[in-house]
Amino acid sequence: MQTNTKPAKILRSPFFIAMWLTLFLVEIIKGALLVAVLPVYMDNILGLSAGVIGVAFALQYLGDNLFRAPSGWAAERIGFRATMVTALICTLIAVIMIIFFKSAFGLAMACLVLGIGTSPLWPCAMTGVTAMSGPQNKNGTAMGALEMAALGGTGLGPVGMNWMLERTHHDYRMVFLVLMGCAILVILVALILPGRVVVEGEHAHAEATSTPVPYPPKPNLLTPFIKLKRSIQATLQRVRSTLNVNPLVYPALFMQSFVIGLLSPVITLYTRTDLHISPNLYSLLLIAGGGITVIALLPVGKMVDRFGTSVFLHIGFLMASASLFAFASITAIPVVFGIVMLVGVSYAMILPAWNAFVATLIPKGERGAIWGFFLTLQGSGMVVGPIVSGLLWDHISHPAPFIGSAIVMAGLAIVHFILSRNPYRTAPAK
Secondary structure (H helix, E strand, O other), X not given: OHHHHHHHHHHHOHHHHHHHHHHHHHHHHHHHHHHHHHXXXXXXXXXXXHHHHHHHHHHHHHHHHHOHHHHHHHHHHHOHHHHHHHHHHHHHHHHHHHHHOOOHHXXXXXXXXXXXXXXXXXXXXXXXXXXXXXXXXXXXXXXXXXXXXXXXXXXXXXXXXXXXXXXXXXXXXXXXXXXXXXXXXXXXXHOOOOOOOOXXXXXXXXXXXXXXXXXXXXXXXXXXXXXXXXXXXXXXXXXXXXXXXXXXXHHHHHHHHHHHHHHOOOHHHHHXXXXXXXXXXXXXXXXXXXXXXXXXXXXXXXXXXXXXXXXXXXXXXXXXXXXXXXXXXXXXXXXXXXXXXXXXXXXXXXXXXXXXXXXXXXOOOOXXXXXXXXXXXXXXXXXXXXXXXXXXXXXXXXOHHHHHHHHHHHHHHHHHHHHHHOOOOOOOOO
């Protein structure tokens, strides 16, 4: 009985509730800035070039990815609350920078700070949920709920900001002040987070396996830096000794987000220029695809806890591959809506199952650092994908990025088929 009630207990825990709200509010801010506000503000109001906007957004992704592993390491050393509050203060600073800075360099730096400020979000969430799920790794429900928060915030942010821009006659200062208020609110929510999520028995095990220093050095000005250096070296050593995964895990992590990176820069252009879909109809298309994903995430997460991850990932990857290939070749609007809904269903199957699968590979010793490393590798696909997508769009054809993403999804299905049978380099320790 305890195993069956474990996922529900995770959802009701103070840590999960605070983390869910933090994730939801941060994604509202990011979605509003990156999708609805900054592209138009930097182009129409400040007159900056598309190249400058692209560099600024690339710096946001870069800051997010570069600091994921360090923030995961910090979360286990100084605690979730201190890590998240410190980072979210950077998010608030980024919004303030956007309000006052008008130059290309200033806004690019603001985007970099925004990326740094949001970098601990997923490492902290994944580390905490993995720790609470225990040895059975029944966390598909929790992973689905986290994805619901992320997708819901990402969708609500742009919709809310577009509505506000229309009501305020494009008063960007008012929009930025509202986002600054959201940033302050999310800092207050993060203060509710616990210092650490401690699993029964792990603390004692850590104390038993730690190596005491027989003659500690006398404290001096360099002592904090010496301790930090030794802690990082010890962490890297433990990661190397405990991380026992099939090498195919690494390209799989990259490919999972590379697909999204291929699609994100061209999906709007394709629907407008090739499918001739109006802005209002495009909004309905996004609601159809994104809405069905959000609705299906939680029930799929519960089924993942009950039946395991393999069947959902096998079906999800293959369904996504077929749907994306069809999207690139079919122009009938009613059929396109059906295809987009299939893509939404496939992603609802993939997201919680994939995160739950990766969680099974995380050793107990360094959850924060390894989750940060995995998420950094996974996020790197979002940096490379848009570049490849633009090249395919400009030099091959407009449907090429979608065909490319379908091929990558098919490759992921093959890679996961192998990983599901042999996820480790060697037999896992008993």
